[in-house]
Amino acid sequence: MSNLNQAMVEKYRNSFLQEVQANVEEGDWVKMCMQCGVCAGSCPMGPYWEHPPQEIFMMIRAGKREEVLSSDSMWMCTSCYNCIARCPRGLPITHIMHGLAHYADRLGLAPKEQPTRKFANKFWDNLTKKGRVNELKLGLALYFMNGFFEGIKVALANQKLGLNMLKAKRMSIAEMFGGHGVKDSNGLHAILKKAREIELAKADEFKG
Amino acid sequence: MADIIATNETILVVGGGISGMTAALEAAEYGKQIILVEKNPSVGGRVSQLYKYFPKLCHPTCGQEINQRRIKANPNIRMMTMTEVTSVSGEEGNYSVTLTSQPRYVNENCTACGDCGDVVEAEFDDDYNYGLGKRKGVYLPHKMAYPQRYVLDPQIVGTPDATKAAEACKYGAIDLDMQEETNTITVGAIIWATGWKPYDANKIQPYGYDRIQNVITSVEFERLSDPHGPTGGKILRPSDGKEAKDIAFIQCAGSRDQNYLKHCSRICCMASLKQTTYVRERYGDEGKASIYYIDIRAIDRIDDFYQKVQADENVHFIKSKVANIVEDKASGNPVLRGVDTEGYNRYENPHELVVLAVGMEPSVPAGDFPVTVKVNEHGFIEQDESNGAIFAAGCSADALDVNRAVQSATASALRAIQVVNRVAGTEG
Numbered sequence A: 001m002s003n004l005n006q007a008m009v010e011k012y013r014n015s016f017l018q019e020v021q022a023n024v025e026e027g028d029w030v031k032m033c034m035q036c037g038v039c040a041g042s043c044p045m046g047p048y049w050e051h052p053p054q055e056i057f058m059m060i061r062a063g064k065r066e067e068v069l070s071s072d073s074m075w076m077c078t079s080c081y082n083c084i085a086r087c088p089r090g091l092p093i094t095h096i097m098h099g100l101a102h103y104a105d106r107l108g109l110a111p112k113e114q115p116t117r118k119f120a121n122k123f124w125d126n127l128t129k130k131g132r133v134n135e136l137k138l139g140l141a142l143y144f145m146n147g148f149f150e151g152i153k154v155a156l157a158n159q160k161l162g163l164n165m166l167k168a169k170r171m172s173i174a175e176m177f178g179g180h181g182v183k184d185s186n187g188l189h190a191i192l193k194k195a196r197e198i199e200l201a202k203a204d205e206f207k208g
Numbered sequence B: 001m002a003d004i005i006a007t008n009e010t011i012l013v014v015g016g017g018i019s020g021m022t023a024a025l026e027a028a029e030y031g032k033q034i035i036l037v038e039k040n041p042s043v044g045g046r047v048s049q050l051y052k053y054f055p056k057l058c059h060p061t062c063g064q065e066i067n068q069r070r071i072k073a074n075p076n077i078r079m080m081t082m083t084e085v086t087s088v089s090g091e092e093g094n095y096s097v098t099l100t101s102q103p104r105y106v107n108e109n110c111t112a113c114g115d116c117g118d119v120v121e122a123e124f125d126d127d128y129n130y131g132l133g134k135r136k137g138v139y140l141p142h143k144m145a146y147p148q149r150y151v152l153d154p155q156i157v158g159t160p161d162a163t164k165a166a167e168a169c170k171y172g173a174i175d176l177d178m179q180e181e182t183n184t185i186t187v188g189a190i191i192w193a194t195g196w197k198p199y200d201a202n203k204i205q206p207y208g209y210d211r212i213q214n215v216i217t218s219v220e221f222e223r224l225s226d227p228h229g230p231t232g233g234k235i236l237r238p239s240d241g242k243e244a245k246d247i248a249f250i251q252c253a254g255s256r257d258q259n260y261l262k263h264c265s266r267i268c269c270m271a272s273l274k275q276t277t278y279v280r281e282r283y284g285d286e287g288k289a290s291i292y293y294i295d296i297r298a299i300d301r302i303d304d305f306y307q308k309v310q311a312d313e314n315v316h317f318i319k320s321k322v323a324n325i326v327e328d329k330a331s332g333n334p335v336l337r338g339v340d341t342e343g344y345n346r347y348e349n350p351h352e353l354v355v356l357a358v359g360m361e362p363s364v365p366a367g368d369f370p371v372t373v374k375v376n377e378h379g380f381i382e383q384d385e386s387n388g389a390i391f392a393a394g395c396s397a398d399a400l401d402v403n404r405a406v407q408s409a410t411a412s413a414l415r416a417i418q419v420v421n422r423v424a425g426t427e428g
Ligand SMILES: Cc1cc2nc3c(=O)[nH]c(=O)nc-3n(C[C@H](O)[C@H](O)[C@H](O)COP(=O)(O)OP(=O)(O)OC[C@H]3O[C@@H](n4cnc5c(N)ncnc54)[C@H](O)[C@@H]3O)c2cc1C
Pocket: B014, B015, B016, B017, B018, B019, B020, B037, B038, B039, B040, B043, B044, B045, B046, B047, B050, B052, B053, B054, B055, B083, B084, B085, B193, B194, B195, B196, B197, B218, B219, B222, B267, B271, B274, B360, B363, B364, B393, B394, B395, B396, B400, B401, B402, B403, B405
């Protein structure tokens, strides 16, 4: 168990709903769900979710902490916003799904091999280095996400796409050496550090 | 109409549905002078478009007939149809009201023999049947219409049909020279009883009312089930005219939803439960009904009715708000898609016909009242001091069933009586 996870378990004891409200982006909305099922039925990825959003909201209220946070369901969200548009109660479901995924990841409970999680983390690491996405490095990191040989295969299969991106100047070989970024990357890192502090302080605020 | 006599001891009732009729009768039978105005050619409102009433499942004609007789017998009520209120000024105890009446082109001599209708060719969508059938250019709004007097549609005025109709009438009842009339009257109190209208199902995009023929509304279903309706009581589905025996009802269609009406329309759960009995009455064991719901709201004494329907093994309850409907092109069957709340099972259920239990909204939109009245966020009139002596009755005040609408009408009659009594007191 990660330290943060341990701390949260002790802090919230039996109230997973309160934990979600305090720590998950838009988590305050969860209690507004009336279990109608429209989000679950409207999701184009619905059939592939183990627990559709409606069920996730019920599981949160039922205190099924481990099952929710280690679930791969919320990682299936493609941000199509169908559920938000349709929910009779106006829950920002897409944002809650991302919030839950992010929280599970912070606690170290998210399923390790979930491809969306892996991609998201690689994307984030890549982006936050210089404040701009380095397509070349990100592409290579993704190709080799599942091991060296698998990576070579994927890279060969996507050769044409890569060459076209070079031609269209969407990617440059020079990116391998340093690459482009924002003017003040130290400033960017300071901002991100502060944001992280605020996030942690929010988690501390809860008094049970 | 120079003979309208009204004073500040008169009560004006706007809208002649069950609520307006009740309020008018209660006050008139107490001895007050009443002017009852109705926009349509006959009174009765939306109740006259129902096949049966819950919870007792009697026919609305019965209650309506009693009310009509009470009105006929009461000299204190002056009824004006095809009339609307166009302006109101003044204050409690002394309002000046302008009434605008449309020409009916048929006078009191009409015996409702129907000779005029027989010779006219032009046909129009029948509003009484929510456009499911046609009616002639001269017509009786419906069998129980009160007054029992024909109406000539202004769209045929100036055509040969109008002349033919006038010639066919043995009683000289057709008067093509009638004009729109305006009258200004004084009244002491006003009861507003303009009722409700069904929420526009076209706005509920995922349910495809505008695209899928076999998706209809609950008000249309009442007309299809009525032996006096456009299909003689056969539940014929629009796509192919075949009898539909496997029917789905979708609750909260346009209600309890921030994308549409936020409020619970309160009667639609009961209306669907009632409509399942129509299916069973017509088809016996072959009739199947499925209700898709969030939660069933059948309150206090009508809970018995719910329990009876629940005990019927041909009626299925699926706890789920349907996500969307697609059409199976080959069969014309609508296919309902969603996830149920009892087990989170994903379903795709075909049915022969789908009935949307549409919500109720006020028939007069918030900005359209001829006078400033306080309305709540859903457009229903509030009981508020700033409204002076303007009192809402029935579905102008809230989404109500007949029982509660009538109670609300009686309450508003009492309030109006108190106002005109006060006026009488100060004046004499
Ligand atoms: C599908 C369905 C089934 C239902 N079944 C039942 C049932 O079985 N039992 C039950 O108890 N209830 C039932 N209801 C509810 C019932 O219809 C209402 O309670 C009832 O109609 C309320 O009557 P009202 O007089 O307040 O309004 P309305 O019936 O709407 O009457 C209002 C009247 O005012 C007139 N009017 C409107 N605007 C103006 C204007 N500007 N000027 C003058 N006149 C105007 C209208 O023409 C109408 O005559 C059902 C409702 C639905 C949707």
